[in-house]
Amino acid sequence: MPGVSGTNESDNSGDSKDAKSSSSVSVTEGNVKVRxxxxxxxxxxxxxxxCSNQDPPKYFENVDYIQSIGVFNRLFKPTFNEVEGECMExxxxxxxxxxxxxxNFDGQISLCVDVLTDNNDFGQCSSNLGQHYRDYLCISAHxxxxxWKLRKWVLYFCTLSVSGQSDDLLKKCEDRGIFRSLEDWGIENKISTLTMGNDKFCNEVAEYVKRYIQVKKELRRNSQLFRVYCCGDLFREMVQDAFEKIEDIVHKVRRVYTFTTEYPxxxxxxxxxQDALKLWSIGKLSSKDVIDSHDVPSPEEWNKVEGVCKAVESIHKVSGALFEPEIEVTANVYLYHLHELREMLTRMSIGxxxxxxxxxEGMLGxxxxxxxxxxLLLxxxxxLDPRFKMxxxxxxxxKVEGRDGNSQVPAVLxxxxxxxAEYVIRFPEKGNCASYSHSKGQSDPPVRANHTFTVLQDYQQFIQSNHHPAKISELDIYLDQPVLPWSQDFNALAWWRSAAAKYPTLSRMAxxxxxxxxxxxxxGEAYYTLSRPADEHMxxxxxxxxxxxxxxxxxxxxR
Structure with missing residues (x-):
């Protein structure tokens, strides 16, 4: 019998493994049933x-690429319209x-609303799948x-603005997805924070969303913790402001030194x-021939470039710790790294x-x-990091002189x-409080028999009837324990996962x-000088x- 191909996929499968299970099966002879x-x-x-792999979608316009995956029947030659329809299903x-x-999730959800940009020129993509626009709205749940796996799920992604349109962006945010998306997903009563950019537009949108959420639920500390400002945007603003101050000098540097890359x-x-500074320091960019041929920076201007580079280098060190680790960074480490940056800049300012x-000083501001x-949020x-605690x-x-200092400690606690206390009410757990009392099998010492025996007996009964063992909460137990030794590789999620049995309620809060x-x-997005880029393939x-x-x-x- 000639070879025939068939598929053996289960209808309930749903990821790339399922795709492999649908690969063709060649049958040439024997009792194997041919489909x-x-x-x-x-x-x-x-x-x-x-839907489950990161291959650029336009690749699947090419039948040869589909066949190169190696799991589909050689006769399978779908049109992209068919592929698009199946992806939607x-x-x-x-x-x-x-x-x-x-x-069904019993915790809180942090919402991100991000505005991404197509940094290319307007026009047609190389693909014939449609026209791309400039700004895009991305709503994600964290x-x-x-x-104890950190999740970032995109809930909605859409065009925010089209070239030539002048609609009010704030209204477009409402109309194009934020509120409608939250209602569609049914999670309005789970949203606890909103992370957005730091500009005026984002502040207006954040206030708009806060009012909407407050109708659905009570926010933490009267919404004091709701608005989260983007740390990556802070770093970019600091760097951009510094570079703008020496923009004219940078133009002079470019006349005598060719930058190795123009990537933004x-x-x-x-x-x-920094490379140009090294060449200048050894005289290669300050020779008489160079000075006679070009409008080169003066020694004073080179000193300004050096000062800016040193300040930016301190931001780069902190960014490297926050945005380039092998494990995903959680909220517990940001205060530490911001304090480190502040200390570096303070020392630099003094010198x-x-x-x-x-x-x-502008950066410090x-x-x-x-x-x-x-x-307060940080x-x-x-x-909630056992290396830090209170x-x-x-x-x-x-260390923070003149900015409330130690008066902030009681407020944080x-x-x-x-x-x-709110979590204790929401999630009553057995054993949420421990009592300081006698251990099992331990009895009170005997009372000596004497002429005051009756009085002492009455007194003992009085003590017992009015004695309430001191109770201590999970939070107090946690805070009273010594802090863990510092470890750069410490994983807070792994620690809390193992400690959840000991701190059932506090672990929910963490x-x-x-x-x-x-x-x-x-x-890489943290280092862009332009707005965060949208995925060009999408x-x-x-x-x-x-x-x-x-x-x-x-x-x-x-599924």
Whole structure:
């Protein structure tokens, strides 16, 4: 019998493994039952593959690329319209399951609303799938699941503005997805914080969303902890302001030194300027021939470049710790790194003068402004790190002179206790309090028999009837324990997962606070001098497919 291909996929499968299970089976002889080739099964498998892998969608316009995956029948040659339709069906099935997970989730969800930009020129993509626009709205939910995995699930992705339109952006945010998306997902009563950029537009949107959420639920500390400002945006603003101060000098540097790359990342610009400084310091950019041929920077101007680079280098060190680790950073470490940056800039300010000192003081002003907005949230999160607890809060506050200092410590502790008390009410746990009393089998010492025996017996009964063993909460037990030794590789989520049995209620609080995204930027995005870029492979797609793939590829629960 000639070889025939068929598929063996289960209808309930849903990820890339399922796609492999639908690969063709060649049968040449024997008693093996031969099934006819069913293109619908391969189409379902391909839709699941696209929704669960990161391959650029336009690749699947090419039948040869589909065949190169090696799991589909050689006769399978779908059109992209068929593939698009199947992806939408897969997305809808996955969305049903994802909704169940979020609606049944018993913790708090932190919301991110990010505005991404297509930094390319307007026009047609290289693909023929549609026209791309400039600004895009991305709504995502951040939480730590029951397995203590940090999740970032995209809920909605859409075009925010189109070239030539002048609609009010604030109204477009409402109309194009934020409120409608929250209602669709049914999670309005779970939203605890909102992370957005730091500009005026984002502040207006955040206030708009806060009022909407307050109608649905009571926010923490009367919404004091609701608005989260993006730490990555803070760093970018600090760097951009510093570089703008020496923009004319940088133009002169470029006349005598060719930058190795023009990619819009601020650490690359810093590296190029540092390389130019090294050449200047050994005389290669200050020879008579160079000076006679070009309008080169003066020694004073080179000194300004050096001062800016040193200040930017301090930001780069902290950014490297926050945005380039192998494990995902949680909210507990931001206070520590911001304090480290503040200390570096303070020392630099003391050792500088004139222009360079003004640059550093400008950076310190931005850090202090961010500190004022975010201190309470970052301090609570840091206290939930067993390496820090309240001891680190006390240490930090003792170092911050003239900015409330130690008076902030009681406020932080009070906020932590109030938050914990709310969790105790919401999640009553057995053993939530421990009592200091006699252990089992231990009895009171015998009372000597004498002429006052009756009086002493009455007194003993009085003591017992009025004695209430001192109770101590999980929070007090946790705070009373010594802090853990410092470890750079410490994983707060792993620690709390193992400590959840000992601190059942406090671990719930930790799970919600550690999940708060303090920065919209991750990894390379944190170093862009322009707005955060949208995925160029996604924005070429039709709006519905763009949204479907942005969402589905972020969800781990698939059917």
């Amino acid at each position: 006819e080739y069913d293109p619908k099964k391969d189409l379902r498998a391909l839709g699941q593959w696209i 897969v997305y809808e099935r996955m969305k049903v399951e994802t909704k169940k997970v979020l609606r 939480f730590i699941d029951e397995k 990342m601020w650490f690359l610009k810093m590296a190029n300027l 500088s003068e004139g222009f360079n000192r003004s640059i550093v 931005k850090v202090d402004e961010y500190w004022d907005h975010m201190f 301090a609570i999160s840091a206290a 001891r680190y809060i006390e240490f930090v506050c003792s 009070e906020a932590i206790r109030k938050q914990f 799970r919600d606070f550690l999940a708060i995204p303090v920065s919209l930027s991750t990894c 924005i070429c797609l039709k709006p519905d497919l763009m949204n479907a793939l942005m969402c589905a590829r972020s969800w781990p629960y698939r």
